[in-house]
Amino acid sequence: MRYLEDMKKKTTTDAVKILHNRYIKNDPKRLESLKEEREKLKIAGQIYDLRTQAGLSQAQLAKLVGTTQSVISRLEDADYSGHSFNMLRRIASALHCRVEVRLVPEKAVS
């Protein structure tokens, strides 16, 4: 799980606790909004977040999606860039989400 560099060590095993630590413990909304934009764009991180929020292990999500744990692990690897929309849609569907994709102009075009 190295989709974010700042996730050095987690010592809890319960997904809810982890989330709590990452999002609530330190500063209710502060850190979240700071990292928000950056993280929203990271596909790997979004999958991880949604999965753990749902309280699922990679293996459990894999079963829902119809694949195997190693595939989920690969998708949550930030260094992996080979995502396809079909796979992302499958993941999203299993997690009751929809995929939103936008091509936004780099400098605001008009």
Next chain:
Amino acid sequence: MRYLEDMKKKTTTDAVKILHNRYIKNDPKRLESLKEEREKLKIAGQIYDLRTQAGLSQAQLAKLVGTTQSVISRLEDADYSGHSFNMLRRIASALHCRVEVRLVPEKAVS
């Protein structure tokens, strides 16, 4: 070019004119905001819009991206669902955009 059903017939050939017709002519901002949400989610349509806004033909964009016209045509087909992020990133890059991806909960989770 069938990424949207309502694009029955276009009779202009200039990309700028087409855009003008679609976005400005009828109602300055009205129609745009109506279709906005729906269209934003259609990858094919976004590629088409950005390409034509840039005044490029499929062949021209293909050259920028480093592929061929038929590939662009395939990507702009709304029925095509086999997009990969790598390809989308290449397209976006050529059009000076960045790719934004979000998995949004279907019914607001918490």
Next chain:
DNA sequence: TCAAGGTATCGCATATTTGCGATAACGGTT
């Protein structure tokens, strides 16, 4: 009508992703 530019579609070789098992590694618990 014909020509030209643009787009859609087909087929196939190549490249990349997915599927999946095996296994290593890590952390927590007893």
Next chain:
DNA sequence: AACCGTTATCGCAAATATGCGATACCTTGA
């Protein structure tokens, strides 16, 4: 320490996307 659940990584077969030329289609303008 040994066990257990979880995740990371490897290798390879199968599935899928891309690369690309050829060609048909469509619309506009001469």
